[in-house]
Amino acid sequence: MVMWYNEPRMTRIFFYPRLFVFSVEKTKPFIMEVAYANSRIEKICTDVKRGRKELGQVGMKILTNRLIQIAEADNLEELRNRPGSWHELSGTRWGQLAASLDGLNRLVFEPNNDPKPTKSDGGWDWSAVTEIIIIEIT
Numbered sequence: 001m002v003m004w005y006n007e008p009r010m011t012r013i014f015f016y017p018r019l020f021v022f023s024v025e026k027t028k029p030f031i032m033e034v035a036y037a038n039s040r041i042e043k044i045c046t047d048v049k050r051g052r053k054e055l056g057q058v059g060m061k062i063l064t065n066r067l068i069q070i071a072e073a074d075n076l077e078e079l080r081n082r083p084g085s086w087h088e089l090s091g092t093r094w095g096q097l098a099a100s101l102d103g104l105n106r107l108v109f110e111p112n113n114d115p116k117p118t119k120s121d122g123g124w125d126w127s128a129v130t131e132i133i134i135i136e137i138t
Contacts, residue, residue: 113129
């Protein structure tokens with residue numbers, strides 16, 4: 001269970017059962033909007049017990065940190081140089097982005113803005129992406 005409390009000067013994020021408890025100082029509300037491709041992905045990301053079962057305790061801890069990073073960011077450009085190896089995918093996954101979780105897993109997502117923010121060279125305009133949809137954890 002994930003609970004988000006927004007107060008004017010403090011945002012607290014609590015994860016139950018007492019696996020993770022975070023308190024994050026923020027002066028503005030969350031900007032980045034996160035959607036999930038299906039209910040399985042949503043349960044893994046929001047239910048600690050299910051996440052630990054799928055990813056293990058270390059994988060769930062790292063996934064939680066990545067979700068907090070996403071929630072704190074105004075856009076994807078802020079995440080590019082943060083821990084997590086945020087990068088664009090290529091080949092058959094062109095148009096998707098990923099962040100590494102641990103040695104075995106990565107968080108795969110794509111921008112959910114309408115219209116899709118692209119640069120002239122065809123890549124994503126990371127500074128204009130404010131909505132994402134999490135596609136899978138592989």
